[in-house]
Amino acid sequence: MKFSIITLFPNIIETYLSESIIKKAIETKKITVEILDLRAFTTLPHGQVDDYQFGGGKGMVLMCEPVVNAINSVKTQDSFVVLTSPQGKTWDQAQARTFSQTKKHLIIICGHYEGFDSRILNYVDCEISIGDYVLTGGELASLIMLDSIARVVDGVIKAESHLNESFENNLLDYDVYTKPVEFDGHVVPDVLLSGHHQNIDHFRETSKIKNTLQKRPDLIDTTTMSPVQLDILKKLKGE
Ligand SMILES: C[S@@+](CC[C@H](N)C(=O)[O-])C[C@H]1O[C@@H](n2cnc3c(N)ncnc32)[C@H](O)[C@@H]1O
Incomplete structure (x- = not known):
């Protein structure tokens, strides 16, 4: 999958891409990222890309021409153009997964200052807010989208690492522990040390449902839960 990020601040993007899992995803060619410096696409002197807004008011507004020139320089039939905006649809894990499976090329436009000339909306496929x-x-916002999409692209991390994570199947993740077994009087649940895989699975399923009930009850959707999960839910609710 390819990402083209249009920005006034390429260094911010480059810094993030040069570390950890995303760096490896680029090195192993699981994803490709190109950064387009918006100032390279203006025809005005001194790299000007913004101006005062018509009608008066505070804040500079990014102009149509450089943004549309930048989009057109990389756009193909496979491209999907996203405008980052607080007015957009709120980004979530389900969209990250859908984008990873359905988009070949994502062009993400980063705004600044007061925002964009509204006519730029004629050249984008959707607005996304984080x-x-x-x-x-x-x-x-563009890095949050890129990161959340990239980690569910095939081969970037092991599938079992993200298939059970928070927000998959409308549940939060289960509690996890590592060494030492006892810290400051707080102990790891016995079942995790038992080696009994069935009991460990049941503990984790319970932990997922308990966490979701306590922290994000709005996520619970009984229509997507298995009979075992529904049974655990009933017990946790004392029904
Ligand atoms: C200061 S904001 C402009 C806000 C705009 N005046 C408004 O109130 O809708 C500058 C840029 O930051 C980005 N931005 C700010 N908040 C965002 C959010 N919640 N999600 C995605 N992008 C955001 C957008 O690219 C936006 O054009």
Whole structure:
């Protein structure tokens, strides 16, 4: 899968891509990332890409021409163009998985300042927000999208590592522990040391449902739960 990120701040993106799992995903060619410096696509002097807004008001607005030029420089039939925006659809794990399976080439546009000339919306396929707050720029949003998509691209991490994670099947992940067995009086649950795989599976299933009930009850969807999970849910609710 290919990502093209259009930004005024290429260094922010480069720094993130040069570490850890995403760096390895690029090295092993599981994903390709190109960074487009928005200033390279303006025809105005001094790399100007923004201007004051019509009608008055604070803040500079990114102009149509450089953004559309940047999109067109990399757009093909396989491209899907995303505008990062607090006004967009809120990003989640389900979309990350869908994008990883259905998009070949994602062009992500990072805004800055007061935002974009609204006519840019004519050149994008969707607006994505990473949450109900306003950031100074779209770089973090684009990296959050890239990271969450890349880690579910085949071969980037082991499938079993992400198939049971939080938000898969509408549940949060189960509790995990590592050495030492006892820390400051807090002990690892006995069952995890028992070597009894069936009991460990049951403990984890219970832990997932318990965590979801306690922390994100809004996620619980009984129509997607197995009979075993429904039974655990009933017991946890004392029904
Ligand atoms: C200061 S914001 C502009 C906000 C805009 N004036 C508004 O209120 O809708 C500058 C840029 O940061 C990015 N951005 C800010 N908050 C975001 C969010 N929650 N999700 C995705 N991108 C965001 C967008 O690219 C946006 O164009």
